[in-house]
Structures are given as C-alpha cells and as structure tokens.
Amino acid sequence: MRHDPASAAVIVMLRGLKMYGMAGAASDLIEQGAPAFANAVPILSQLLKAEMAEREVRSIAYQMKAARFPAYKDLAGFDFAASEVNEAMVRQLHRCDFIDGAHNVVAVGGPGTGKTHIATA
Template sequence: MSGLGRHDPASAAVEVMLRGLKMYGMAQAVGELIEQGAPAFKAAVPILSQLLKAEMSEREVRSIAYQIKAARFPAYKDLAGFDFASSEVNEALVRQLHRGEFIDGAHNVVALGGPGTGKTHIATALGIQAVEHHRKKVRFFSTVDLVNA
C-alpha cells in the first residue's frame, strides 16, 4: 500500500476545504485517511473535491444574497444601469469609488444633490459592489431614515 502522505495536493485541498467549511471532524478524519494512504480515499478525492467546491459556491451565493437583503437597498442597482451621459456626476470619481479602495481606508462617501441626480443609484451600486466583490457587510439608509434613527 503506497501512502498518499501530506504531499498529495488534491487530498490536502479536500482537508483545507473541509476546515474552511467548519467541518472539523471530517477534516480530521480526512487527515487520518491521508496519513493511512487508503486507496479507496484516494479514488474518492476527485468526487469529494467537486462536492466540496459546490458546497463552498452555494454558501457564497447564499451569503451574498443574505447580505444584499440585509443591506435593505431600495432596489438592485449597479453602475451598468447608470446613464453618465445625462448626469452631472463625475464618472471618473464614481468609477474610482466603485473599485472600493475607500473602504479599506475607512473613508466615508457623501453624495449631495437634488432629487433625481442619481445619489441613490450610485450609493446602491457602491454598496452592491462592496457586498458582491469585497465581501463587506453594508446597510443602506436614506437621509430621512438615518435622521429618524
């Protein structure tokens, strides 16, 4: 019986994915199976890996959906739907903010303007980008809601 050892990347990846999914008992058992070099386990690694990747993807999708709902956006809006041509908004600045660098620097963004200028659309697009691409928790407040709170 030739042992897999800890040098088999596919088996080690299964163990890492289990730990990432907080399945510590299974991760420990997989570690033991890796040490034993069990042929049945080695044969099952590709299937286990595929199943774990599917679970990780599903959890990520559910998490993003939950965070979008928890943010209480008035509607789902992204920058693709914003008409910069008919707006006075500084497109370069908005696109820079959309990259999310201000989040890591803990900077605030304040949007000022009259009704219909795109403040809510842009704020929502920035928040959705933060949730979907930066895995941040976001909460949307209108000025009225914030003052009332």
C-alpha cells in the same frame, strides 16, 4: 505518504466550511493512503467548491436583505451619459479603497441624479 495538493485542498475547504470532523477524518484517510479516498478526491473537491459557492451566494443575499437596499443595482446598469456624475470617480469609489483609509463618501445631488443607484451598486 507523498504530499498530494488536491487532497490538501480538500482539507482546507473542509476546514473553511467549518467541517472539522470531516477534515480530521480525511486527514486520517490521507495518512493511511486509502485508495478509495484518493479516487474520491476529485468528486469531493467539486462538491465542496459547489457548497462554498452556494454559501457565498446565500450570504450575499442575506446581507443585501439585511441592508434593506431598495433593489439590486450594479454599475453596469447605470447610464453615465445621462447623468452629470463623474464616472472615473465612481469607478474609483467602487474599488472601496476609501474604506481602508476610514474615509466617508457623501453623495450630493438633486432627485433622480443616481445617488441611490451608485451607493447601492
């Protein structure tokens, strides 16, 4: 049986979703050269991509709820012109490079300067 990248991707997605039984069965079908499986690969691939995206959305929603952020914020909604905040520094911090170096970020300022908005974003 020749190597089919689409079928291999389906196996990877099944394992990524912790569907090991289905991944094993799909591997067997690939080895057998089952034409029905080969025809189903594009549909199965789309379904698995949708499931992975849905799980990612639910995971982010759960993590946001668990973090107890006051509300969803992003940098697109922050008005840098109305604040004295250094936009370049905030954009650099948004890349989270400081995490790799195990550094802390401390936001200091008076009320209404955007500390919570930036930290949440």
